[in-house]
Amino acid sequence: MATALEQLVIGIDIGGTGTKFGIVDRDGNVLFSSEISTKKHPTVESFIDDLYIALSELIERSGGRGRIKGIGVGAPNGNYYTGTIEYAPNLPWKGIIPLAELLEAKFKLPVTLTNDANAAAIGEMMYGAAKGMRDFIMITLGTGVGSGIVANGQLIYGHDGFAGELGHTIVIPDGRYHKGTGKKGPLEAYASATGVRLTAIEILEKTDAPSLLRNVPEDELDSKAVYEAAIQGDKVALDIFEFTGKILGLSLANAIMFSSPEAIILFGGLTKAGDFILKPTKQHMEENLIQVFQNKVKILVSHLKESDAAILGASALSWEK
Amino acid sequence: MATALEQLVIGIDIGGTGTKFGIVDRDGNVLFSSEISTKKHPTVESFIDDLYIALSELIERSGGRGRIKGIGVGAPNGNYYTGTIEYAPNLPWKGIIPLAELLEAKFKLPVTLTNDANAAAIGEMMYGAAKGMRDFIMITLGTGVGSGIVANGQLIYGHDGFAGELGHTIVIPDGRYHKGTGKKGPLEAYASATGVRLTAIEILEKTDAPSLLRNVPEDELDSKAVYEAAIQGDKVALDIFEFTGKILGLSLANAIMFSSPEAIILFGGLTKAGDFILKPTKQHMEENLIQVFQNKVKILVSHLKESDAAILGASALSWEK
Numbered sequence: 102m103a104t105a106l107e108q109l110v111i112g113i114d115i116g117g118t119g120t121k122f123g124i125v126d127r128d129g130n131v132l133f134s135s136e137i138s139t140k141k142h143p144t145v146e147s148f149i150d151d152l153y154i155a156l157s158e159l160i161e162r163s164g165g166r167g168r169i170k171g172i173g174v175g176a177p178n179g180n181y182y183t184g185t186i187e188y189a190p191n192l193p194w195k196g197i198i199p200l201a202e203l204l205e206a207k208f209k210l211p212v213t214l215t216n217d218a219n220a221a222a223i224g225e226m227m228y229g230a231a232k233g234m235r236d237f238i239m240i241t242l243g244t245g246v247g248s249g250i251v252a253n254g255q256l257i258y259g260h261d262g263f264a265g266e267l268g269h270t271i272v273i274p275d276g277r278y279h280k281g282t283g284k285k286g287p288l289e290a291y292a293s294a295t296g297v298r299l300t301a302i303e304i305l306e307k308t309d310a311p312s313l314l315r316n317v318p319e320d321e322l323d324s325k326a327v328y329e330a331a332i333q334g335d336k337v338a339l340d341i342f343e344f345t346g347k348i349l350g351l352s353l354a355n356a357i358m359f360s361s362p363e364a365i366i367l368f369g370g371l372t373k374a375g376d377f378i379l380k381p382t383k384q385h386m387e388e389n390l391i392q393v394f395q396n397k398v399k400i401l402v403s404h405l406k407e408s409d410a411a412i413l414g415a416s417a418l419s420w421e422k
Numbered sequence: 423m424a425t426a427l428e429q430l431v432i433g434i435d436i437g438g439t440g441t442k443f444g445i446v447d448r449d450g451n452v453l454f455s456s457e458i459s460t461k462k463h464p465t466v467e468s469f470i471d472d473l474y475i476a477l478s479e480l481i482e483r484s485g486g487r488g489r490i491k492g493i494g495v496g497a498p499n500g501n502y503y504t505g506t507i508e509y510a511p512n513l514p515w516k517g518i519i520p521l522a523e524l525l526e527a528k529f530k531l532p533v534t535l536t537n538d539a540n541a542a543a544i545g546e547m548m549y550g551a552a553k554g555m556r557d558f559i560m561i562t563l564g565t566g567v568g569s570g571i572v573a574n575g576q577l578i579y580g581h582d583g584f585a586g587e588l589g590h591t592i593v594i595p596d597g598r599y600h601k602g603t604g605k606k607g608p609l610e611a612y613a614s615a616t617g618v619r620l621t622a623i624e625i626l627e628k629t630d631a632p633s634l635l636r637n638v639p640e641d642e643l644d645s646k647a648v649y650e651a652a653i654q655g656d657k658v659a660l661d662i663f664e665f666t667g668k669i670l671g672l673s674l675a676n677a678i679m680f681s682s683p684e685a686i687i688l689f690g691g692l693t694k695a696g697d698f699i700l701k702p703t704k705q706h707m708e709e710n711l712i713q714v715f716q717n718k719v720k721i722l723v724s725h726l727k728e729s730d731a732a733i734l735g736a737s738a739l740s741w742e743k
Contacts, residue, residue, distance in 0.1 A: 253574070260556070263714050269712045271676060359677070361585035363581040393508065393584050398581075
């Protein structure tokens, strides 16, 4: 139970649609949380104003500003070194946004910022499946594919603060076009929500095979719909997961041979398909590993509550500082 | 100038054919060096006996055992954590060899061991092109393709000590067969000495284009022969470097998006082809990078004297300890 003296931190997870935030104690309990829209704020200043109002209420409820140690923020294209968000394609604010500076000025609290997948990795290391691990890779399979790499017990930010963009590594040279970046064949073009939809459309168009998925409208063809068909034994649905797992597994093998982690932690919508996606992923991962890495690296699914995970990850940044 | 009190270290670089070793001072001067055969020693014990005899002479010449701080060893499949060489395909000794332990027993000196590419990375960080860098990737383009990754100023050994196997990452799925590992499409199948030879043979067979390389016996078709043809404007030779650079560049882009280094340091035979290989490599690297990484990461060629570099790298391990 929280005593009057126990310190708390604020975790803020900025997504393209909404921004979640909460007050977190050292054990990883989200005491109070709420959400505001991201995309309805054309300027970052109006966003911060609304965030301040919403958060001030939570701060009051948790015992006042005196208990708050700091603020951790996870944001797409967030740079740990500079505290800026740089050219985030799915946020309404363009260019380089000095978010940490703006938040510090408003809240008068120290702010630590990084990208959302790095925040998730720190969250897993503090509260989740990677507790006690010194070498692991966190991969978020959501609207996009993000990753955070921990080696020697430290998050790898790299020279400029942007390390861990596994989703943009090219896995199929001259492969599927990625609209956001203009590149061909990156992992994100296959293993993201959009990627799974495109695979479904391609496989459905290529054959006349009967499938429950033919009754699903194209914009609802997500990994959940494919999963629901798969549990009924739908062959096309199984093929979609097999194809996705083949590419994801290859990509995981390459990541393993690069940084030799103890485990890979997967998080996000696609993981809800369970063994339908995990089995082919693991099989193709092992097939592409050289002997010295085979049957060593665990694939784990994050067990943090999805609604809390983003806030927890962001808040963990602040404890780590 | 070395004073009576200055400490020295021994660097040993074990290769498939020969083993180089030398006595090194703190400034990276190789004071004395020599070489013995690796492959003529069917047992590791006879190898260590001969190494001891040859090194004892160098130790005497450099002022005696009292000045020697320790021994650093670079070896294929060398494991930093355990001091063992594990299943090295190109060494005469099979299985797991407790090399550090055997050397310590013989020499009565502390021994540090890692794989050859990691040793090279530490050598570059102490004496070479990566001096002062905290985030870089070292890639050795020799008989094989090795790599050493430094992040946050530390070499990444990974959970089991085998991190940095960039040469085995799959760059062309279902691509060229790699005899040593049985995998299809790893970087090493293209950017190693053998890889360049296979590319040359493939391109020469595919077309009737006239080429100086048609006069070169197949087993002499190495990057040196291709370079010599290229400087005379040989179109096929240029195509070979373009093809190799395309694959190497893609692989470098993926490595950059993973760990965001300040620079990539290249070392080994292929780099002697200069701009013939560096230009296409850099071009394809930039093409595959997402915007946030473009025109930031230097490609540098190691400027350590090749004859000394392996010994220096191995010896640097011992200073680092």
